[in-house]
Structures are given as structure tokens and as C-alpha cells.
Amino acid sequence: MPIARPTSLDDAVAVLADDPAADVLAGGTDAMVEISFDHRRPRHVLALRRIDELRQVTTTSLGVRIGAMVTYGQIERDHATLLPGLAMASRTVGSPQIRNAGTIGGNLGTASPAGDALPWLLAMDAEVELASVRGTRRLPVAAFVTGPKRTARADDELIVAVHVPAMEGPQHTAKLGPRNAMVISVACTAVVLDTAARQVRIGMGAVGPTPLRAPDAEAAAAEAIDWDALRADGTAIAAFGQACAAAASPIDDHRSTAEYRRHAVGVLASRSLTRCLAA
């Protein structure tokens, strides 16, 4: 059977157990480009589109479980209140066509350094849930994405969901590219303020081999913020941007220079923090 179209997760992991080399297909927005340009020639496709349980967003007292097949379109249309930072990031992905097809699980599966969902997931300390016939396990996003387009997923494992903890406080994401739509990030940021724990968290995209946090910048900003008023002075906000830029490790490529990326991520970091505080 060259293409398997299971309707349940159990059947899907059984297919992968039989053939760990099968090409997992979610929304196809990365996979089909690879196939059309002959960078990948599928022999056996495992299509996930019919597995309803992968399409659900569910809430528990601990947080939110986002099924791997949830699309950017679903997040921006239906879950913007529950997942404000992810909804903001989703709105910047590709075009309406791409957002209707592209999934959060696919962004994790591709694990591009510029994947726009990843900085927010990293800032939220999200955990990726993986399943195989051997069982399930959860890995923090930071451990799941091991390098550019490399992940800790075993060949027989499916990404089934990503878990984000419940968190009170403002969130903001920002993305820089040559235009407002249909661009791969030159740099992007996700800032979340955990007002209960009085913590600042940032995820930075496209400025390193994987999405990055900036622990020193986060700690200094948490000190500088007046948490009762949710205010910080301009110097502290500028210092946050500088410290984030210092924590980045960007490269030169056809989209940008390392120097510009470092500058840009600092500007975006300050801007995201400002928007969180003003909100």
C-alpha cells in the first residue's frame, strides 16, 4: 500500500512501526515542495489528515494541548484568546492558503531555524508529545529541536501534540521579513510575561541553528520590571534588546547578513517587550 490513510492514532503508529521510513504527511506545505522539486521521492506515505484526535485543541487545569494537525488558520480563527502569542505568530505565516493547510506539528517536524511557531513554543516551555507502538513520551521543545531541520523524533514516532502550560500575562510576537506576507523570517521574537512567577521569557527565531532563549536578558528584565504596574523604563527595555542580540548566534545567508539579523532581533525583542508592558 503506497499510501496509508488511517483514521486513528493507533493505526497510524502501527504503520510507522511496520515502516519507519514512511513519509509522514501533514498539511503538505513543506513536504509537497520537497516532492515537487525532487528533493524527496515518496515510496510510502502516511497521511494524517483523517485522524480527528490530532486536530483538537483541549484545555486542562495544567494548560493547553494542541494536536499536531491543528493548523495556523484554526489557531488564528478559533483560539486567539486562549493562545494569544501563537495566534499572533500564526497570522504571519505564509498566506491564507498556507495557513489553512500548514500545521503546528509540521512546523515542529520540519524544525526550520525560521519556523514561526517555534519561538513562542520555546518561550512557553512547551513539551512535544511523541507516540509510537512503544508508548508515548514528552520532550521539551528545546530538547526536541536538536539542530537546523533536525529533531529528536525516532523514525517510528509521530508527533501527536504539543503541550503549553497555563500562563497568566501578556504575550507578543514580532517577525521581520521583506514584506508582510509570504516571507521566511529574517528574525522573529516571541515574548511572554509570566505575571504569576514574575518571569520574562523570550524565544528568538532565525538567529541561530535552533530557536533560542536569552536567559541573561530574561533575568535582567524580570528584575527591572515593576510587576505591580507592569511597567519598565526605556533604559531597561533597550538593555533587554541588547542582551537578546548578544545571545543570538545568526549566520549570513541569501536572506540576510548575520550582523543585520543580530541588530533586528534586538529591535524586535525590545518592541515585543514594550507591547507586552503597554498591553
Add this chain to the structure above:
Amino acid sequence: MTDHDATPDLTGPDLSESYALSINGRDREVADAWLGESLLYVLRERLGLPGSKNACEQGECGSCSVMMDGLLVNSCCVLAADAVDADVRTVEGLAPDGTLTDVQQAFLDAGAVQCGFCIPGLIVSVHDLLDRAPQPDELEVREAISGNLCRCTGYGRILQAVQDVAAARTAADAQEDRP
């Protein structure tokens, strides 16, 4: 470990598939297709539906836009063999043969068509927009067509055509509501 940078193994047999698709409300058989074929390829090369255009084959231009289960997608990014059991609507399915939809007519009237290559995709996107948001403001229109590239028009007359349809539909609704 997934490692997408590894040199792909492009040898081995090309696997073929047979399946049925539902296109514009009709069941269509696809026989002996290569497993990796996109929905766009199958529509154009196997099913005789060349309205959806192929300009990039990488999701960038929107000229292959179709509706799949009620959602606007790029047919070049859909694996045809995975579109089984989906309701696919192409530009050909918008109006009976030989007639035009109000959106198509408005594009002509506004002079929004130059070479025409991008137009089928734009027509599908604009129908989708106006079904969801009957009176879109300019920003909504720009966002809705941000995945449809036009190299000729500069978009001005396209934006005009969309507003013309929205106005005409609103006027027609008002007429109907009159006692």
C-alpha cells in the same frame, strides 16, 4: 533522528496509485498516477481541468488556489492521493460552463485582467473572501489575496473589482429585503 539535509535516495521504482477524487461535485477516477503527484498536476494533466495554473509549484504564487473541504489551499501543496474523500472545488466549478460569476465579470469590467495567468487563483480567493466577509475593508482584501501574486496589474484594479462586487451584492441584498 530526522535529517532532511541528507542526500535523498531518488532511486527505486516509481510507485503508482489509483483512487477517486471528488472535483466540483463529481467523482473522478485517477488511474496509475505516480504517488508523489500534486493535486494541481492531477487536475491539469489527468482530469482536463487546466483552470488552476502552475506558476511556481511551491506554494508562493496562489495561481493554483482551490477550495478543499471549504478551505482555500494551494493545490500544488496537496498530495493528490491524500485528497481522496475531500470535496475539491476548482475555478471551473464556480459557474456553469460558458457563464461568468459576478466576481469574474467584475474583474473584466474593472480592467483587472492583463496577461490573466494569476486570475483563476485570484477569482477563487476572492470568492472565498466574500463568502466569509461580504463587506471587506481594503486591508482585509489585501490580506486575503496576499498569497496570490500578480506580476502585471499592480493590484489596483483587482482591489477595485472586489469592492465593486461587494457593493453590488449589498445593493442586491437590500433590494431583496425591501417589502
